[in-house]
Each structure stands twice: as structure tokens, then as C-alpha cells.
Amino acid sequence: MDKSSPPGAEKSPLHRSEKAWVNFQPFLSSRGYELRARYHPDWIPSWTVHRSFYHEYEDSLAVYQDQVLDATRTEDGKKVVLKRIETDGDEMAIIKYLVTPSARADPRNRTIPIFEIIQMPHTPWSFLVMPYCRVFNYPPFHCRNEFVDAVSQFMEGLQFMHELNIAHFDIAPQNMVMDESRVVPNGSHFSKPRTHTGFHGLFAWNNRCTVLPVNYYFIDFGLSLYFPNGRDTALHCETLRTFPDIPELSDKVSYNPFMVDIFQLGLTVHKLIDAYPALEAFRPVATDMTATNPHERPTPANSLAHLREITAKIPATTLSDQIWEKDTGLWKKVTRAVLGGYRYDYLPIPTN
Ligand SMILES: [Zn+2]
Structure with a gap:
């Protein structure tokens, strides 16, 4: 393997758990949430452009699970976290119970606030938009x-x-x-x-x-x-x-x-x-x-x-x-x- 490539770079520099986010990126972008450059379909790894060591570039930093990722809200530049869950699953049922106005209004509610729930058409998935913590x-x-x-x-x-x-x-x-x-x-x-x-x-x-x-x-x-x-x-x-x-x-x-x-x-x-x-x-x-x-x-x-x-x-x-x-x-x-x-x-x- 080339010294300037991360492990697994022969095929793709993305970890297998990250690849789904590349498919979600255009949709999330259209809904006002920008992923890091690494997850854009047209991403060209910085280290290949500069012919340098991959670990010198932010876009070499991977995430080793496929459900949760950070994003930037286009509207105000705020950092958020997105979680992909099943639209019809048990977790969504619990979330809906926790985000009712009366549940949110209770100061003892220490479940993570949900800014928005975005359902992705023609897929089983929804994205929870949460504060960056x-x-x-x-x-x-x-x-x-x-x-x-x-x-x-x-x-x-x-x-x-x-x-x-x-x-x-x-x-x-x-x-x-x-x-x-x-x-x-x-x-x-x-x-x-x-x-x-x-x-x-x-x-x-x-x-x-x-x-x-x-x-x-x-x-x-x-x-x-x-x-x-x-x-x-x-x-x-x-x-x-x-x-x-x-x-x-x-x-x-x-x-x-x-x-x-x-x-x-x-x-x-x-x-x-x-x-x-x-x-x-x-x-x-x-x-x-x-x-x-x-x-x-x-x-x-x-x-x-x-x-x-x-x-x-x-x-x-x-x-x-x-x-x-x-x-x-x-x-x-x-x-x-x-x-x-x-x-x-x-x-x-x-x-x-
Ligand atoms: Zn102190």
C-alpha cells in the first residue's frame, strides 16, 4: 500500500460503515444539512491532490459506525448531529413520545432535544437532527x-x-x-x-x-x-x-x-x-x-x-x-x- 493512503485505500478511502452517508448526502444537503467533504459524492481526498500524507488532512478522519454523523446546518452554520433510524421502528415511537410539547416543557426532561425529524422518501429511514454534544x-x-x-x-x-x-x-x-x-x-x-x-x-x-x-x-x-x-x-x-x-x-x-x-x-x-x-x-x-x-x-x-x-x-x-x-x-x-x-x-x- 502507498504510504500516503489510509488502511483500505486501495479500493476506497471510506470505511464500509461510512459509505451509506455518501448516498444520503445529496438528500441531506437539499434539506439544509451539509456533511463534511469526506461524505460528498464528488469528494477527492486532499492528500491525493497535494500528494502528501493522508493524516495531515481533516478529510482523512473516519467514523466507524453508520448510524450517527455530525453535520452543519446551512441556515445558521450550527453544528448538529444526525442519527439515522427506522421511520416505523420502536426507537421512533419512543422519540415521538419524548418530543411532545408537554414532555419537552418539563425541565426534568434530560433526553436529547430533537430539532427536527426528516423522513427520507422511498427509504425506511428518517434522520433525527440533534444538538452537537x-x-x-x-x-x-x-x-x-x-x-x-x-x-x-x-x-x-x-x-x-x-x-x-x-x-x-x-x-x-x-x-x-x-x-x-x-x-x-x-x-x-x-x-x-x-x-x-x-x-x-x-x-x-x-x-x-x-x-x-x-x-x-x-x-x-x-x-x-x-x-x-x-x-x-x-x-x-x-x-x-x-x-x-x-x-x-x-x-x-x-x-x-x-x-x-x-x-x-x-x-x-x-x-x-x-x-x-x-x-x-x-x-x-x-x-x-x-x-x-x-x-x-x-x-x-x-x-x-x-x-x-x-x-x-x-x-x-x-x-x-x-x-x-x-x-x-x-x-x-x-x-x-x-x-x-x-x-x-x-x-x-x-x-x-
Ligand atoms: Zn469547579
Whole structure:
């Protein structure tokens, strides 16, 4: 293989999961959403024009899944995220339930806002247009207050979903996002979210506690379940490959998926506490949420009350003190203090 070509470039520089977007591009463009150059049918890879190394060009950055992609709204240049789902599928039914004016009007609704749903004629697909967000746990938390704010929003949001008789059923860090607009004002690249533009260098951010409010959202309702008869009688029977730790999961014995949600959120809180030793005081909240017996797990509202109770006992100065992830070395602490962020070395600086 030519040194200037990415893996697989002999046939096409696009990953197989990306190719569908090239077919969707003209339609999405006609509906006011522009994809990056890489996904245009007439795209000519920059590195072939400049006869240079592919990794020096933004259009070499791939996305390795075929359902979700970033785009720019033509009308105002705003970055958004598009998700392709089945027009008649279960996920769309859940989404329609979450975007009703009354559901959206509730401040506890922490499901990702949907700007628009675009149905693609003559195909089974619709595109959800959503705000551009990033993983909720990076950049790192500055202080205990930031942790409490994030976890509170997710607990409140889960309570809200459960009151609508919807179990998310796939709660995990990758499905929990934050609106980065205030925290990372220089933005991030969808393929390399720890860079601003896809190239290496300094990734700088504002502490969340200095730019409040910061909104957190649940995304991805692809596994979500709706129980019109209510939460208490809800039963489901399915194993989840990605969650081997949940004790009651079974494809033979039915269980209540709302209690699985609580376990999954509790597991996520455990992981945050594992990452930041200074958060240890909050451990009992996560421990209760991950009780082996599903019936011993609190409701999200009760977990939130528990979190607030612990928080109330911590002095305000301690809550706003800087905390660090346990593997944070001196160099990172210095670059954060002096330069305002961390340096990443994904890609060389562009030369053209
Ligand atoms: Zn802070």
C-alpha cells in the first residue's frame, strides 16, 4: 500500500460503515444539512491532490459506525448531529413520545432535544437532527460541585423517563452526553473529540462550574422500552451482551427493566468515583443503586435525595475545591494551569 493512503485505500478511502452517508448526502444537503467533504459524492481526498500524507488532512478522519454523523446546518452554520433510524421502528415511537410539547416543557426532561425529524422518501429511514454534544465525562470534572450537577441531572432525567413509563435500558457513559458549547467554546471534532479541529495540539476548556448552566442528556433510545401499563408491573426478558454485571439479566426469567436502569446509572456513578478518589464520600449513593436485589434499589428520585443529603454535609469550600482523576500526572496539571488544557498528539499539524 502507498504510504500516503489510509488502511483500505486501495479500493476506497471510506470505511464500509461510512459509505451509506455518501448516498444520503445529496438528500441531506437539499434539506439544509451539509456533511463534511469526506461524505460528498464528488469528494477527492486532499492528500491525493497535494500528494502528501493522508493524516495531515481533516478529510482523512473516519467514523466507524453508520448510524450517527455530525453535520452543519446551512441556515445558521450550527453544528448538529444526525442519527439515522427506522421511520416505523420502536426507537421512533419512543422519540415521538419524548418530543411532545408537554414532555419537552418539563425541565426534568434530560433526553436529547430533537430539532427536527426528516423522513427520507422511498427509504425506511428518517434522520433525527440533534444538538452537537460530547461525552459527559470529558473534559474532566474540576470539582465535586460539577460531579453533583451532572449526576443530579441524570438522576432527574431518569426519574422523568420512568414517570413516562419508558425504560432507557442502555444507560452507560457513551449514551450520556453534555452540551459542550459553553465548556469547549472552540468546539471539537466529531471524529477526534479531544481535539478542536481533528489535529493535534492544545485542547482547552472552561471549568463547567464557571459557565453554568451546562446541560446533560441521555441519548440513544435504540433499546428503550415503553410499558403503557406502568412501571410496577413491567417485565422484560433479554440479556445484554454489554452488561454482564447486572445480576438479574436473563433471557429465561423476566425482570423489571426500570430497575436495570437504576443499576446501570449506579454503575456509571461507581466508575466516576473510581476515577476520582476525592468523590469517595458519594460512594453510598452508587452502592444503593447497584444493590444485588433489584427491589432494594432506590428510585432515581430517592437516589437524588440521597446525593443531596451527602452533598449538604460537605463544606462549600470542599465542594468547589479542585479534584483530579487518579492518573493525572504533574505535567497535565501544569499544562491545565498554564495553557488551559491538555495537549494531544493524534495528528501532525497541517502543512498546507
Ligand atoms: Zn469547579
